[in-house]
Amino acid sequence: MTDPAPPAAPDPAVPGPPDLGHTAGQAGSFPTSALSPVVTTYPVSFTGSAGEYFRLWIVNAALSVVTLGIYLPWARVRNRQYFYGHTWLDGHNFEYRANPLKLLRSYLVVGALFGASTLSQQSERWGWLSLLLALAFALLYPWLVAQSMRFQAVNTTHRGLRFRFDGSVKGAYVAYGAANVAATLSGGLALPWAWFMQRRYQVNNLLYGSARGNFRGDVAPMYLIALRGVGLLVGAGLLLGVPAVVALVAWLAGNGSDLDSMDWEILATSGVALLFVAVAYVILIALNGVAWQYVRAATMRYVLNNAELGGVVRVGAAFNPWRVVWITVSNGAAQLLTLGLATPWADIRRNRYLLEGMSVRAIASLDGFAGAPGGPESALGEAATELLDIGLGF
């Protein structure tokens, strides 16, 4: 049995070829090599069912409502436990085990701060308080993200070993502070670079036992993904927008309006123009949502296909980002039409599609990972990121 965990973890700040030569007796690079080690592919499977999860979800939702929200952390943990517990790899499932009591305390803190911020917005005398809270949130955001990832990792167990996240606070301020500021200042041009920094920070600081994650990805593919997203937005916008404007002009001409002396004020107040603007607005929002969903799915796929663990395990994702977009959009429609009752079905459907196409390839047996002691963790970052819906990409 070889020990796949490197004695000294590769430096996450130095991207480059993965450090694979550390294990005695295993020469060459993975996966193609002259003395190719045996590569085993383990498919990931998901055994959750929509009916079973619906019952779990609705009972826990009812308990949350009846207890005026006190039970909410327990419900959240249980929902997540269901998904982790039904995700299998090589005959073993994952386990999520967060302390709901800890989460409750953090939820209360975050909820109180949010309430104070909303209330103080209403009055001029206390307006500064909401500004102060927003500023504090912006300053603490990278730290909260790091805390949240620490919490999620340390509460995830597989094959008796915990995941861990040891990203430094400084690293979080670079990836989630400086990179986001640069993305904003550059008018979005640096945004794909920020995604790259963030994903690298996430993967390179993730540990399973003592085996460290390594992100082999690059910046350029992130820009390609972003370009495809923008292309979709512009292309679909033109495809829908040009005929719409032509139709509007034709309609006006047909009604006897003289285009040269068109009274824009009357046009602006007329109901048809208003309806037109409203419909265009809704379509634009929907297109924007679709583009974002594509970018999210494509980034996730790219990151998963370029992540490895301890130099011996690679993740592979086969899902199609466009299919994920379709699933997300149709899920949203189903949830809207059923007043939210389709949420469990939608979650299971999306999760199943993402996971069924996923596999893990390893040159060593999956039972050869070594454990490492974990540290204490705070639930505050988790509560803040979850309540404020900060997308962490996974």
Added chain:
Amino acid sequence: MPGLNGPDQAATDGLSAQGVFFDGRSSRDHPATLLLDGDQVRVRLGAQTEHHWRADQVTLEAALPGVRRSLSFPDGSRFETPDDVVIRAWERRHGRNRLLGGVRRLEGSWGTALGAVAVTGAVLWGTVTFGIPALARQAAAVTPVGVLATFDRETLQVLEDQNLIAPSGLSAARQAQLQSAFRDVSGWAGGPYRYRLLLRDGEPAGGGGMGANAFALPNGTVVMTDQLVALASSDRELTGVLAHEVGHVTHRHGLAGVYQALGLSLIVTALTGDVVSGATFAAAVPVALVQGGYSRAAETQSDTVAARFMLERYRTTRPLQAILARLEAQEGGAGGGPDLLSTHPGTEARIEHLRQLEDAAR
């Protein structure tokens, strides 16, 4: 195996389950047998090794449908088994996971799931229809008058800055008449508020202003536009409108609206699970509908106040009905375009309500 605990007491109450053991130091899975016997928890690996713990040293996660059970031990090792029946028996015997075990049983049947749908729906409906308005009313009632004054000042400031209102073009004599009518109404209503009537031009820019309108601010400031005064065919109609606005003041509808919006946003946050979804389009429509419902309830309540005043003074509510109908006709005629959020049935219902109040007084 070495008899550390004396003779093997796999007695009648002993339970055993097959599963896997992880030592917490590596990811290797060891096939193992769990032996549960009284206060003792033993994990047997093959024929050689056996680990011993007391029941109180064992952490047992609550059951989830279809997920294997896991027991973890103080040294970081754990045992996982699909044998839920055995673990459940041990769980019951040692009084573990009583609450979440109960939750697990509720999750097991479609009957309770349907019940949960009904309970969730009923509680949400009750909260939105009765709970939030009642809480908002309470909160508005205990809000100090000093806060109300701030609202009045700030709202007027905004309206003037945005050029929505300007000084009135009515003659001094006409203004004095209306002020005297307002003093009559506000004296009748009473309360700790600083009542004042502001007559303003509602279309200072020639168009695009608020037009024929009247509204009340929380601390008793009532604004009525010249356009509404022009629309009225008698002062009784205007007095009716003023009584309606004063009703908004005494019932603190303005402030209650602020609290209701806050309560609704909390509900949406709890339902969607985050704050940002509350601002999305999907959430905006139901929120707007619910808020429309709240404001219709407030209008009805203020109409009742106005009707009480008018029946006392004039023995009829007809002037208010008349001006409401005229306002409706004017809005319907001028707009022309498709009005998605039409107030039309609302106005008809209000006139009918005023008529009924008058009939009831006879």
